[in-house]
Amino acid sequence: MKLKLAAAAVGLALSGAALADSAGISQFGTDNFAYVDQTNSGAWAGVSQNGDRNHVGFSYEYNGVTYYYPGIQQVDVSSGYAYITQQGNDNNANIFQYVGSGMVATIQQGGWYYDPQAQTYTDYGNANNNYAGISQYYSDNVTASIQQFGDFNGAYVSQGYGSGNNAMIVQIGNYHYASTYQTGNNNTARIVQR
Numbered sequence: 001m002k003l004k005l006a007a008a009a010v011g012l013a014l015s016g017a018a019l020a021d022s023a024g025i026s027q028f029g030t031d032n033f034a035y036v037d038q039t040n041s042g043a044w045a046g047v048s049q050n051g052d053r054n055h056v057g058f059s060y061e062y063n064g065v066t067y068y069y070p071g072i073q074q075v076d077v078s079s080g081y082a083y084i085t086q087q088g089n090d091n092n093a094n095i096f097q098y099v100g101s102g103m104v105a106t107i108q109q110g111g112w113y114y115d116p117q118a119q120t121y122t123d124y125g126n127a128n129n130n131y132a133g134i135s136q137y138y139s140d141n142v143t144a145s146i147q148q149f150g151d152f153n154g155a156y157v158s159q160g161y162g163s164g165n166n167a168m169i170v171q172i173g174n175y176h177y178a179s180t181y182q183t184g185n186n187n188t189a190r191i192v193q194r
Contacts, residue, residue, distance in 0.1 A: 027051070033058060036072045036082075041100075043080040045072045050087045057094035070096035070135075078102055084132075086110075089150075091130045098135075103142045107132040110149035126150035126173065133157075140164055140184075151175050159187060168192075 021043040025034045032054045036045040047056045056071025072082040072095045080103040084093040087110065095105040110127030128150040134157045136142045141164040146155045148170070154177040157167040167189040169178045180189040 021045075027054065030054070030088075034071055035069070038072075038074045038080070039076055041076075041078040041080070043074050043077045043082075045074065045080075045082045047071060047084045047093075049085070049091065052088040053090045054086060054088065055092045056084050056086070057092065070094045072096070072105075073098075074103065075099060080104070082106070084108070086130065087127060089128045089130070091127065093131070094133045094135075095144075096135045097137075097139060097142065099138045101140045101142070103136065103139060104145075105134045105136065105143070106145045106147075107134065107155075108147050109153065128152055128173075131155070134167075135159075136165065137161055142166075144168070146170070146178075148176065149173060154178070157181070157189070160184070163187065 021038040021040045023036045023045045025047045027049045030051045030053050032049055034047045034056045058069050059066055074080040074097045077100040082095045083106040085108045086093055093107045097103045097105055109130045109132055126149055129152045131154045132146045134144040136144060137160045139162045144157045144167045146169045149172045151173045152175045153171055155169045156179050158181045159165040159167055160183045163185045165187045167180045170192045171178055172194050176193055178191045182189055
C-alpha cells in the first residue's frame, strides 16, 4: 500500500510579530512520499524515513520531459534549516532552497546519524542505490551537506547566483557518483569518496 503524506508548515508565533515555520515527518515502511513547503524566515523542516523506495520529493515524465518536485522547499527564507535522513535502499531525497541567506541543508542516507538535541547516535547501516540532491539559488552564505554510506549512490549539489556558499559531499562505499555546481564568488566545494 502506498502512503502519501504531505506536511504543511505550521506557523508558530515567536516574540513579537516574528514568525517561524516548523515541520517534521517520520515514515516507516516502503513506497512512502513526503513533501514540505515553507516561506517564512527561520523555517525548520525535517524528514526521517526508514524503509525502501521512499521519496522526499518526486519526479514524473511527460512528453519526454522529466519534471521534478522538491521534497523540502524553502523560499524567501533567512536562517532556514532542512534535513532528511533515510535508511534503506532505492530512496530519493531532494531539498530546494531559494532566495535567502544563512540556510543549511543536510541529507543523510545510511551510516551513523548524530542527534545534537538528544545527544544520541543512530546506526542506519548501509544504504544502496540512493540519490540525494540539494539546490540552493539566489542565496548567500548557505551550506549544503550530503553523506551517503553504501554502494551505487548518487549525489548532486547545485548553488547558483550566490556568494560565500559551501558544499560538501561524503560518500563511503563503492561505485558512487558526485557532482557540484556553483556560480558566484568565494564559494567552496568538497567531495570525499572512500
